[in-house]
Amino acid sequence: MKELKRILHVDDEADIREIGKLALEAVGGFMVESCASGSEAVQKGPGFAPDLLLLDVMMPGMDGPATLRALREIIILKNVPAVFMTAKAQPSEIAALKDLGAVDVIVKPFDPMSLAQQLSDIWSRATGGS
Numbered sequence: 599m600k601e602l603k604r605i606l607h608v609d610d611e612a613d614i615r616e617i618g619k620l621a622l623e624a625v626g627g628f629m630v631e632s633c634a635s636g637s638e639a640v641q642k643g644p645g646f647a648p649d650l651l652l653l654d655v656m657m658p659g660m661d662g663p664a665t666l667r668a669l670r671e672i673i674i675l676k677n678v679p680a681v682f683m684t685a686k687a688q689p690s691e692i693a694a695l696k697d698l699g700a701v702d703v704i705v706k707p708f709d710p711m712s713l714a715q716q717l718s719d720i721w722s723r724a725t726g727g728s
Contacts, residue, residue: 602721604629606648608639608665609683610657617710618652626714636660640668643675650721651675652704655684655695663698670699679724681717683708 605628609615615632622628631646633639637660639653651669655662662682669675679701684691687705695703701724704716 600649600725602628602649602718604631604646604648605650605652605717606631606633606639606643606646606678607652608633608636608657608662609654610634611654614654614706618708618713621710621713622717625711626718628714628717636662636665636668639665640672643669644672647674648678650717651678651680652717653680653682653700655682655686663695666698666700679721681720 605622607615607618607622607630609618615634619630619632622630631642631648633642636657651666653662653665660668666680680699681702681704682695682700683704683706684695685706692703702720
């Protein structure tokens with residue numbers, strides 16, 4: 599099984615990007631490419647070749663679902679597991695995001711100290727690991 603190493607994190611809020619990057623790199627030991635918008639993710643994603651997509655749902659312009667659809671058009675990113683982050687955590691909203699192809703949904707506000715472990719657990723489930 600491939601190891602989770604590279605995470606493409608997309609969020610329009612600079613503080614969330616900074617906290618997420620710090621938490622994932624310092625606590626999880628991951629390489630993180632942070633993007634402030636869906637269009638930036640579409641530009642940087644293919645060159646970064648992430649193992650996992652971590653997408654905010656509500657962003658101006660291209661929201662998370664639109665970003666995921668655009669990333670899925672790029673052949674190298676077509677099958678990369680995607681996780682949405684959202685403050686809208688009603689069961690129906692989570693189900694709708696999973697219907698779009700997300701392997702899981704993390705509710706904001708997230709715990710920076712446990713984010714890396716959460717993503718590792720999701721990654722294991724999504725890729726059939728233990």
